[in-house]
Amino acid sequence: MIAIGQKLATDFTLQIVRDGAVAEVAFRDLLAGPTIVSVYMKNNTPSCDRQTESLGAHAGELAALGYQLIALSRDTCGSHLKYAAKKGLAYTLASDPTDAFARATDSIVEKSMYGKTYQGPARAAYVFASDGTVLAVIAKVDTKDHAGQLKAVLAGLGR
Secondary structure, three states: OOOOOOEOOOOOEEEEEEOOEEEEEEHHHHOOOOEEEEEOOOOOOHHHHHHHHHHHHHHHHHHHOOOEEEEEEOOOHHHHHHHHHHHOOOOEEEEOOOOHHHHHOOOEEEEEEOOEEEEEEOOOEEEEOOOOEEEEEEOOOOOOOHHHHHHHHHHHOOO
8 A cells, every 4th residue: 555655646537526517537636735535435335325424524624624535436427426416425526447546556455245355445545745645544444433534634744
């Protein structure tokens, strides 16, 4: 997994949902300022819903601290549009079906479901400076209090 102080290679593109619209953007263009990227597995699943709802409930506080918020999963932008409307999410949702972000952060891990193993992105969160430098990594997300986890990390950064 990418470490604090390393610089992320930002030369990949993602589709995003922001303010009810879909766009394809270079990841580097998402880093207009300090940015939090929270990786979750799938829309409309219990743990992921808790994670994204925790972020949604505190998105304004994170913005007031000067951070942009992006939640990223393999879901399509069509799914993200419906999910954002259903959950009332006002922050950016990114679609990454090819795991470009997970490869860039070296966070592809072995997972297991129903006795089968497969490779997928780690449920983690990253804090980036606008130049792509990693300021913090949360390697194990607390889905129930993800926003609290992030606020504690940001307080440690002096923001």
